[in-house]
Amino acid sequence: MKITNAKFHTSAVSVENCPPSELPEFAFIGRSNVGKSSLLNMLCRHKGLAKVSQKPGHTRLINFFVINGEWTLVDLPGYGYAKAAKSERYRFNDFVADYLESREELSHVFVLIDSRHSPMKNDLEFVSWLIEIGVPFSLVFTKSDKLRKGKIEANKTAFLDAMKEFSEGEPPTFITSAENGDGRAEILRFIGEKLRSGI
Numbered sequence: 730m731k732i733t734n735a736k737f738h739t740s741a742v743s744v745e746n747c748p749p750s751e752l753p754e755f756a757f758i759g760r761s762n763v764g765k766s767s768l769l770n771m772l773c774r775h776k777g778l779a780k781v782s783q784k785p786g787h788t789r790l791i792n793f794f795v796i797n798g799e800w801t802l803v804d805l806p807g808y809g810y811a812k813a814a815k816s817e818r819y820r821f822n823d824f825v826a827d828y829l830e831s832r833e834e835l836s837h838v839f840v841l842i843d844s845r846h847s848p849m850k851n852d853l854e855f856v857s858w859l860i861e862i863g864v865p866f867s868l869v870f871t872k873s874d875k876l877r878k879g880k881i882e883a884n885k886t887a888f889l890d891a892m893k894e895f896s897e898g899e900p901p902t903f904i905t906s907a908e909n910g911d912g913r914a915e916i917l918r919f920i921g922e923k924l925r926s927g928i
């Protein structure tokens with residue numbers, strides 16, 4: 730898929746606030762500083778689309794971008810700066826949990842993982858919760874330019890192994906770099922295929 734048009738649509742602070750839409754939504758989420766804004770800008774080839782955070786935790790809004798008038802890219806707040814957990818919910822604000830649990834338009838979630846780290850508890854907990862609520866997702870290992878291929882593969886395998894504790898299948902995975910554009914074509918192809926198959 731080629732992105733010919735990427736337009737900021739709106740921000741929302743609650744699910745009631747989310748724009749009515751008939752377009753399928755592809756959401757991106759990860760720990761703060763995982764490289765989400767950089768990845769979104771890289772995907773859309775639009776430097777200022779999502780703000781690369783100087784002040785971590787600054788954005789707690791859900792941002793909606795309409796792509797090619799065909800689908801919506803949803804930029805979810807990073808989980809590092811979320812409010813404390815409610816018993817069974819994951820540790821981000823209730824609004825994000827509400828969005829993930831109830832948004833009809835949501836087609837797929839890309840969970841960003843920093844490829845430099847061995848599996849982190851909060852990433853695993855989040856993914857486990859997504860499985861529990863039945864939301865389809867992929868894993869995106871970011872900042873791949875920062876380390877050797879062998880090390881990235883090792884961290885990815887370790888994450889998938891850790892997931893076996895609570896999951897039978899393996900999700901699709903992508904390895905990306907906002908620096909050199911790695912993974913861009915693969916993610917866009919994946920979204921294109923989902924759109925064609927009418928998910």
Ligand code: GDP
Binds near residue numbers: 761
């Ligand atoms: P966010 O908080 O998840 O939106 O993360 P940002 O996109 O703001 O990135 C956090 C920091 O990591 C910034 O200093 C970015 O320049 C840097 N960064 C993000 N993606 C990459 C990448 O793919 N490669 C490298 N080398 N640095 C990155």
